[in-house]
Amino acid sequence: MQATEIAKNMYWVGVVDWGIRDFHGYSTPDGSTYNAYLLVDEKTVLFDTAKKGFSGELLDHIRQIVEPEKIDYIVVNHVEMDHTGCLPEIIDIVKPEKIICSANGKKALLAHFHRDDWPYEVVGTGQTLNTGTKTIKFIETRMLHWPDSMFSYIEEDRLLISQDAFGQHWATSERFDDEVDSSELMYQSGRYYANILLPYSTLIQKLLSDVKQLGLEVDIIAPDHGLIWRSEPAKIIESYDQWSRQVSRNKALVVYDTMWRSTEMMAKSVADGLQREGVSVKLMDLEGSHRSDIMTELLDAKAVVFGSSTLNNGMLPRMADLLAYMKGLRPSGKIGAAFGSYGWGGEAVKLINGILEEMKFEIADPGVRVNYVPTLDDLEKCVELGSKIGRLVK
Ligand code: FEO
Numbered sequence: 001m002q003a004t005e006i007a008k009n010m011y012w013v014g015v016v017d018w019g020i021r022d023f024h025g026y027s028t029p030d031g032s033t034y035n036a037y038l039l040v041d042e043k044t045v046l047f048d049t050a051k052k053g054f055s056g057e058l059l060d061h062i063r064q065i066v067e068p069e070k071i072d073y074i075v076v077n078h079v080e081m082d083h084t085g086c087l088p089e090i091i092d093i094v095k096p097e098k099i100i101c102s103a104n105g106k107k108a109l110l111a112h113f114h115r116d117d118w119p120y121e122v123v124g125t126g127q128t129l130n131t132g133t134k135t136i137k138f139i140e141t142r143m144l145h146w147p148d149s150m151f152s153y154i155e156e157d158r159l160l161i162s163q164d165a166f167g168q169h170w171a172t173s174e175r176f177d178d179e180v181d182s183s184e185l186m187y188q189s190g191r192y193y194a195n196i197l198l199p200y201s202t203l204i205q206k207l208l209s210d211v212k213q214l215g216l217e218v219d220i221i222a223p224d225h226g227l228i229w230r231s232e233p234a235k236i237i238e239s240y241d242q243w244s245r246q247v248s249r250n251k252a253l254v255v256y257d258t259m260w261r262s263t264e265m266m267a268k269s270v271a272d273g274l275q276r277e278g279v280s281v282k283l284m285d286l287e288g289s290h291r292s293d294i295m296t297e298l299l300d301a302k303a304v305v306f307g308s309s310t311l312n313n314g315m316l317p318r319m320a321d322l323l324a325y326m327k328g329l330r331p332s333g334k335i336g337a338a339f340g341s342y343g344w345g346g347e348a349v350k351l352i353n354g355i356l357e358e359m360k361f362e363i364a365d366p367g368v369r370v371n372y373v374p375t376l377d378d379l380e381k382c383v384e385l386g387s388k389i390g391r392l393v394k
Contacts, residue, residue: 003062010038015050015057020032032226033225035222035223036049040066041132048078050082052081055089059090073099074094076099079109087113101150105122125150136155159219161222164197170225176227177227193239198330259341260341262341263341265374275386286316307339310346327355334361338367
């Protein structure tokens, strides 16, 4: 890849990971990038590095602009290892005068790399660093999405280096938002939000208001993953506002797993009932839909109806996996219900309802259970369940 100038004397020098398919449980069928940025000024600054194993490519991209030994400062905006795996190797070569990070960043770097001899310089919100012709302002973004996280803002370029925020896991040869299909870009951004940032939605609301209060005018947003927002930074900020307020639309999901297709028959009837009420419905079989696909669709859905057969007094394993993942991502303001077939115990519906209560879903109905194979009457009950939820969604 080519190093790319993104503002005057500021370059993308990151790496593209075409092959990654799983990011701690989040399916990444389109790969990712680990963006790093290089500011060449009287002081030369590298912002973030990359995942372990990519130091060769990172150094090659830096060398297209300057010799790595010319770098004076390394800013660590986020300590997660997709951005610091290369850091020890890069520090050995660069021998930076300063490693600039938040107070929590220093703690996290020490806990990861156990190097108390590195030249840390701790910064906090509002502190600035002059590099000659440019001024970097630091903004701590604690718990977005790690305690150490911070943004770096280049005042002269109105450029926000936003680490994980506003990113996408999407490997491309293009670097800018206006060089790719905008629908795909928004889909990838929403998928990323739903699977990584959703639990921090309240903090994101606060951050958006803090950024306004700090009076930061932003022309370019350069995240640590995916495309750089130079054409429409306002579009992704507006989307983050919507997503963090968990605004939903007239849409419902029917998510199910099935042993011998009885629960699948029920799922289709529930979907019919939802559609009858004019709700946009998506039927998702866990055999073919990854947990990350479900979360992506959940982002703007008002209701989710969960179906599982009962297996060994519990729900099917893929449903248990989905609910554990979903619970951690803390969706809010959703309507839910459950259904499923069973042979004898029939516990799955009750167990799902218990988890929906823990997630504070509004439970629309105690649910529908069917012994073995549904009759036409049973399927009509499923249609009624879908209709009942549909009337709540509208
Ligand atoms: Fe891209 Fe939280 O690391």
